[in-house]
Amino acid sequence: MIWSSASEFWSMGGYGVYVWGSMGVSAALMALEVMLTRWGRQQALDAVCEAMEAQTLDAEAVRDPVASSSGTTRQTTFNPGAVT
Amino acid sequence: MKLFHYAAPQHFYPLAGRLWPALAVLATALALAGLWVGFMVAPSDAQQGQAYRIIYIHVPVSWLAMIIYLAMAFWSVLGLVFNTRLSGLMTRALAPTGALLAFLSLWTGALWGKPMWGTYWVWDARLTSMLILLFLYLGYIALTSAIEDPRRSDRAGALVAVVGAVNVPIIYFSVQWWNTLHQGASVSFTQSPRMASVMLTGMLLMSLAVWLYAAAIALWRVRSLILVRESHALWVQLLPEVQAHRTLRGAT
Amino acid sequence: MNALALPSPWQAISGVLRRDLRMALRRKSEWLGAVFFFVLVAALFPLAIGPEPDTLRLIGPGVLWVAALLASMLSLGRLFEADHQDGSLEQLALSAAPLSWSISAKLLAHWLISGLPLVLLSPLLGLQFGLAPEALGMLALTLLIGTPVLSLLGAIGAALTLGVRGGGVLQSLLLLPLYVPVLVFGTGAVDAQMRGLGGQAHVSVLLALLLATAALSPWACAAAVRLALE
Numbered sequence: 001m002i003w004s005s006a007s008e009f010w011s012m013g014g015y016g017v018y019v020w021g022s023m024g025v026s027a028a029l030m031a032l033e034v035m036l037t038r039w040g041r042q043q044a045l046d047a048v049c050e051a052m053e054a055q056t057l058d059a060e061a062v063r064d065p066v067a068s069s070s071g072t073t074r075q076t077t078f079n080p081g082a083v084t
Numbered sequence: 085m086k087l088f089h090y091a092a093p094q095h096f097y098p099l100a101g102r103l104w105p106a107l108a109v110l111a112t113a114l115a116l117a118g119l120w121v122g123f124m125v126a127p128s129d130a131q132q133g134q135a136y137r138i139i140y141i142h143v144p145v146s147w148l149a150m151i152i153y154l155a156m157a158f159w160s161v162l163g164l165v166f167n168t169r170l171s172g173l174m175t176r177a178l179a180p181t182g183a184l185l186a187f188l189s190l191w192t193g194a195l196w197g198k199p200m201w202g203t204y205w206v207w208d209a210r211l212t213s214m215l216i217l218l219f220l221y222l223g224y225i226a227l228t229s230a231i232e233d234p235r236r237s238d239r240a241g242a243l244v245a246v247v248g249a250v251n252v253p254i255i256y257f258s259v260q261w262w263n264t265l266h267q268g269a270s271v272s273f274t275q276s277p278r279m280a281s282v283m284l285t286g287m288l289l290m291s292l293a294v295w296l297y298a299a300a301i302a303l304w305r306v307r308s309l310i311l312v313r314e315s316h317a318l319w320v321q322l323l324p325e326v327q328a329h330r331t332l333r334g335a336t
Numbered sequence: 337m338n339a340l341a342l343p344s345p346w347q348a349i350s351g352v353l354r355r356d357l358r359m360a361l362r363r364k365s366e367w368l369g370a371v372f373f374f375v376l377v378a379a380l381f382p383l384a385i386g387p388e389p390d391t392l393r394l395i396g397p398g399v400l401w402v403a404a405l406l407a408s409m410l411s412l413g414r415l416f417e418a419d420h421q422d423g424s425l426e427q428l429a430l431s432a433a434p435l436s437w438s439i440s441a442k443l444l445a446h447w448l449i450s451g452l453p454l455v456l457l458s459p460l461l462g463l464q465f466g467l468a469p470e471a472l473g474m475l476a477l478t479l480l481i482g483t484p485v486l487s488l489l490g491a492i493g494a495a496l497t498l499g500v501r502g503g504g505v506l507q508s509l510l511l512l513p514l515y516v517p518v519l520v521f522g523t524g525a526v527d528a529q530m531r532g533l534g535g536q537a538h539v540s541v542l543l544a545l546l547l548a549t550a551a552l553s554p555w556a557c558a559a560a561v562r563l564a565l566e
Contacts, residue, residue, distance in 0.1 A: 002124065002125070002126075002127060002128075003124075009123075012134040012135070012137070013128065013133045013134035013135070014133075014134075015133065015134050015135035015199050018135055018138065018195045018196065018198060018199050019134065019135060019137050019138055019195075021195050022138045022141055022142065022191070022192040022195045022196070023138075023141055025188070025191055025192075026141050026145065026188050026191075026192065029184055029187075029188060030184075030297065033180070033181065033184055033301060034301070037301055037304055037305050037308070040305065040308045041304070041307070041308045041311075043308070043312075044307075044308035044309070044311040044312045045311065045325065045326060045329040046329075046333075047311070047312045047315055048311050048312070048315040048320055048321070048326050048329075049326070049329055049330050049333055051315040051316055052315075052321055052326075052330070055316070216512075216513045216516060217513075219509065219512060219513045220513050222509060223506075223509045223510040223513070226506050226509055226510075227496060227497070227500075227506055227510060230497075230500045230501055230502055230503075230506055231500055233566075235566070236563050236564070236566060239559075239563050240496050240560065240563055243492075243496060243556060243559060243560055243563075244496065244510060247492065247514070247556060248513065248514075251513060251514055251517070254517045254545075255513065255516050255517055257517075258516065258517040258520040258521060258541075259516070259520065261520065261521075261524065262520045262524060
């Protein structure tokens with residue numbers, strides 16, 4: 001072992017700030033890159049799902065324009081006879 | 085032709101999916117080995133003391149920053165010649181990593197320069213070329229982000245990558261000339277310590293590690309890019325991870 | 337008599353050249369602005385740094401070259417944008433003459449209007465920095481060879497960012513790395529001249545850069561313009 005003590009290792013002959021500043025920032029930024037890439041994958045999966053949903057809506061609109069546009073509006077259809 | 089089989093995003097996607105975890109594991113193993121050799125086995129340098137150990141990160145990231153740009157240029161030429169979609173995606177996937185490594189090269193270089201030569205920055209050929217390389221990366225990323233049409237964005241980026249790659253040696257040569265003329269820069273960060281073989285081993289291990297790291301991250305990233313670019317394709321929509329993600333979101 | 341007599345490429349190119357020159361001369365404000373910019377920037381530096389003659393002589397070539405570079409970059413907006421917006425760029429692309437040749441003609445017109453005035457003004461501005469006559473001559477020579485290179489390279493940036501949001505800043509970011517060798521050798525020649533070392537080597541390299549960019553840039557521009565027109 002070339003280091004006689006842990007403190008010697010960390011101080012790096014007085015150059016600790018520079019050595020660990022380099023290694024530390026490099027490690028931190030690479031870790032950040034990994035996290036951002038993983039986040040990018042989640043974004044990509046979201047984008048694919050949104051594209052699929054948009055395609056389904058388009059297909060429904062083509063198949064049945066009336067039903068698809070009034071699908072969830074039954075409750076809001078004007079009904080003069082109903083009790084408020 | 086086996087190679088052109090993988091030029092289709094549909095076939096490249098699973099290949100990249102198998103490759104990148106293996107590369108990541110290898111990169112980690114090599115990094116641990118390299119760091120062990122560099123920090124636990126290699127002795128201190130006669131001239132530079134312990135500060136020389138910065139080269140175990142500075143040299144690998146510098147080499148890779150240049151290699152990645154060449155890789156981007158290579159993929160760009162392929163894309164311009166063969167008109168393949170994958171080329172543009174691979175170039176895009178490589179760019180952020182290359183930019184990061186170029187920045188780290190400048191950062192670690194500055195932190196090496198300060199204790200050794202008393203200054204964080206010096207206008208020598210290598211540092212200045214690395215700075216301009218960082219600008220080239222940022223320019224590529226900015227341009228491809230600004231153009232909305234994917235095809236135009238890919239091809240414009242490819243032109244930038246190729247023109248930049250031709251320009252990098254010219255820049256290096258011109259800055260070197262500029263340096264020798266002005267003779268003010270008697271200091272140059274090229275005075276590496278004389279390499280004991282142990283130090284060389286550590287440096288090579290770290291270089292391989294960073295290379296594999298860059299490859300792994302790029303392949304991982306290109307998978308996401310493929311998903312977005314091909315999101316209307318049936319093969320994407322049938323992927324198990326997409327189906328799983330849909331149920332996670334609560335499919336309508 | 338062939339009713340569909342297409343013009344020869346030479347005729348088409350001289351046509352483009354004449355058109356661009358005529359239009360630029362009509363809209364003087366467009367290119368005069370860049371020339372005034374050059375003069376103003378060259379005046380700003382002594383004001384900022386101080387009138388000490390030795391300092392000014394030292395920084396003069398560099399300042400004037402950077403000012404010319406920035407003025408050249410500013411004037412790139414005129415190159416393709418207006419034609420792109422009114423559709424004449426598309427007509428050029430569709431015409432029988434090769435697009436790279438038409439673009440060469442446009443670039444020549446652009447340099448004659450935006451680059452040549454800088455070359456002619458540079459000796460005057462060099463006097464402001466107290467440069468010796470030989471240095472002034474070398475400065476003008478390097479600008480004469482260098483400003484066309486700046487136009488040729490700048491056109492690639494302009495074509496790539498045609499119609500893109502934030503195109504101006506993006507264009508500068510793309511072009512600055514490309515401009516570095518021209519700047520280094522241009523100012524290096526004047527510096528070498530001022531030290532008595534002779535700037536022939538630098539001028540040779542500048543000429544080589546000019547030949548290389550003149551050969552390659554129109555092709556790259558044509559590719560980028562076609563991309564923008566798709």
